[in-house]
Amino acid sequence: MVTIYDVAKRVGCAPSTISKYITKHGYVSQQLGQRIALAIQELDYHYNGMARSLSTNTNNRIGIMVPFLNHPYFQGLVSAISEAATAVNKEVIIFPTKYDINREKHYLAELEHQLISGLIITSHALPYQEIAQYKRFGEIVFCETLADESVKSVNINRYSAFIDLFKTLKKNVKSNIGFLLIRPAKQSITTRDTLKAYQEVFHSPIPSNSIQYHCCTAPDGQKAVAKIIKKNPQLQVLLTEGDASAAGAFKYLQKIKHDHIMIIGQGNRLPSQLLNFSSIDQHITQIGQKAVALVLDHSARKKEDVSFNIIWRK
Structure with a gap:
């Protein structure tokens, strides 16, 4: 596999210069940029964006843990969270679990290994206390009423x-x-x-x-x-x-x-x-917006409240 060091050797410059050119962070002259572009093409080099995200801790991804995608409530909630996240230029990864605790643990490992920067839990099979232990790796927000003041949640009444x-x-x-x-x-x-x-x-x-x-x-x-x-x-x-x-x-x-x-x-x-x-x-749009706001907020703010109400017709 061709690496950034191979490109640097072909061009005759430091690997950091190749990185500056690829990521557009830092100055690279037009002439040198043309040489780098030619070397990348000739060597068929492919930039590893995930590796850079992990190494620089600039991960831009939010995970959504959801039991089912054929459930009307969860369909709406995933859509609302996705729209709210996209509005602030965040990527979203959906983690369907079917309430399988092993799947939930696997997706929590995504947070532990910094493959996502935050996780929104729409519903879960694992005890919330076990899930909350992972908050040291990133922000976790539950979309349910929780009395525990140490845990972030959108309280749904x-x-x-x-x-x-x-x-x-x-x-x-x-x-x-x-x-x-x-x-x-x-x-x-x-x-x-x-x-x-x-x-x-x-x-x-x-x-x-x-x-x-x-x-x-x-x-x-x-x-x-x-x-x-x-x-x-x-x-x-x-x-x-x-x-x-x-x-x-x-x-x-x-x-x-x-x-x-x-x-x-x-x-x-x-x-x-x-x-x-x-x-x-159910004010699903509001739940999604509040969940995204909480997962992006690194302050001491822990709770948001949303209440359902009845729309009487006829």
């Missing part, structure tokens, strides 16, 4: 939004509620917060015949709501975990003339706006 939602439904005598969720409670903070808030307001657990899991897409929503209606024909409200599955359920209920059932999605995305059903605004 989804639970209070669910409490407000169920209180409003109870006030309007709507207690027969169906749920289209993505993952069971053991695997999902969102599901745990949903079940806990329902229990808090209605003083009873959600009936098992009113819940369907693995609902991400519009077809998922159509199939799942059909199963719930079959088991619970008196359904009054349907709460989904995303606007895509809500849109599928909405269209199915229209088809079978059950459009009196209130649909509530999550995300406040285009489907809920076009079909005019209610949705929980």
